[in-house]
Amino acid sequence: MTKTSLEFLLEVGFIIHEEIGYQRVFDFEFSHLTLGEDFLLESVSGAIAITRTGEGLLAQGVFTASVQATCARCLDGFTQPLQSEFSELFTFPSHADAATELLVPANGKIDFAPLVREYLLLEVPISPICRPDCKGLCPQCGVNHNHEQCDCVTEVIDPRMEKLKALLDSSNNAEA
Numbered sequence: 001m002t003k004t005s006l007e008f009l010l011e012v013g014f015i016i017h018e019e020i021g022y023q024r025v026f027d028f029e030f031s032h033l034t035l036g037e038d039f040l041l042e043s044v045s046g047a048i049a050i051t052r053t054g055e056g057l058l059a060q061g062v063f064t065a066s067v068q069a070t071c072a073r074c075l076d077g078f079t080q081p082l083q084s085e086f087s088e089l090f091t092f093p094s095h096a097d098a099a100t101e102l103l104v105p106a107n108g109k110i111d112f113a114p115l116v117r118e119y120l121l122l123e124v125p126i127s128p129i130c131r132p133d134c135k136g137l138c139p140q141c142g143v144n145h146n147h148e149q150c151d152c153v154t155e156v157i158d159p160r161m162e163k164l165k166a167l168l169d170s171s172n173n174a175e176a
């Protein structure tokens with residue numbers, strides 16, 4: 001298993017002494033990565049650009065990765081691609097006020113792992129779908145319609161739904 005504690009720890013102290021506008025880009029590439037306790041990622045690729053501003057260090061990240069997911073429609077496992085971007089200002093302690101959330105640490109080292117994790121997690125769909133045209137499971141026999149067909153009669157029309165449909169149709173006509 002890959003240890004993650006130091007992979008995103010960047011030494012940015014030297015940038016503090018550069019001119020305003022100075023930028024340094026850090027690249028990242030991991031075939032497998034665990035962020036935090038249980039966020040397992042594959043094919044992680046990205047970059048963080050650190051720019052010296054008047055107030056602090058602006059960190060702009062772009063990351064792509066993939067995560068193993070289970071399709072909410074057919075229950076098959078599949079690889080879900082993720083893409084995220086972030087832009088966060090780490091303020092110099094001398095410029096900080098009560099509203100400041102992120103500060104440039106005194107030791108000049110910033111661990112970006114929590115940020116990268118947070119932003120990639122936001123991209124994980126609540127109900128992942130393996131592909132846009134996933135046919136899902138047969139509601140009657142449960143076979144995966146992406147892989148096989150069944151003989152179930154799928155067009156079971158509930159008589160109550162028919163009534164409702166008729167009602168809706170007539171009210172639509174009334175509006176027109």
Ligand SMILES: [Zn+2]
Pocket residue numbers: 071072073074075076129130131134135136
């Ligand atoms: Zn599916």
Ligand SMILES: [Zn+2]
Pocket residue numbers: 138139140141142143150151152
């Ligand atoms: Zn069936």
